[in-house]
Amino acid sequence: KAGVTQTPRYLIKTRGQQVTLSCSPISGHRSVSWYQQTPGQGLQFLFEYFSETQRNKGNFPGRFSGRQFSNSRSEMNVSTLELGDSALYLCASSLYVGLDYGYTFGSGTRLTVV
């Protein structure tokens, strides 16, 4: 079966612009989580969605937002981009919330802000 699909794979944006990243979970999975990975801060949790509801949010400014659609696909948006937003953004999907098994990650979107 198809894995977690993230689009686009690479993105270059200018400071001040906004960007939308997309994540399609594994078919049937209802939970999508987003993570930011940078060399300095490592892997940091952004959001968690289940059945179109945000269940949890990490410690990021309000410029970072997300949503989940009825087909479980999720998008995250970053407005007013800053150089420090350059990172690999990863999403993970799982069937439910809180089950004792690992999550499936996409290959990520590499965002570069110039």
Add this chain to the structure above:
Amino acid sequence: SQQGEEDPQALSIQEGENATMNCSYKTSINNLQWYRQNSGRGLVHLILIRSNEREKHSGRLRVTLDTSKKSSSLLITASRAADTASYFCATDAEYGGATNKLIFGTGTLLAVQP
């Protein structure tokens, strides 16, 4: 902030040797997971160990968990060049809760020389 610290930060070994990575975490957990990441791509789930388990095996992987010391170790036996990657431990963020929020350690970069 990150839950776990991993040790060592980097490890270089020869093919055929064993590799051991350690992870320490700060709070009570439901389970602890190990992931592999190749060259800044997506994370691949390796193994999950529950808080009531002490040891778990999967192929060439052996994971131990000591909840009294809040630490875990990942042993890769008979390493191969293809094992070259970064390895991360991750714990669930809410003990006893239902969440898909993971808190990752800082990672160990493993290089296996052919």
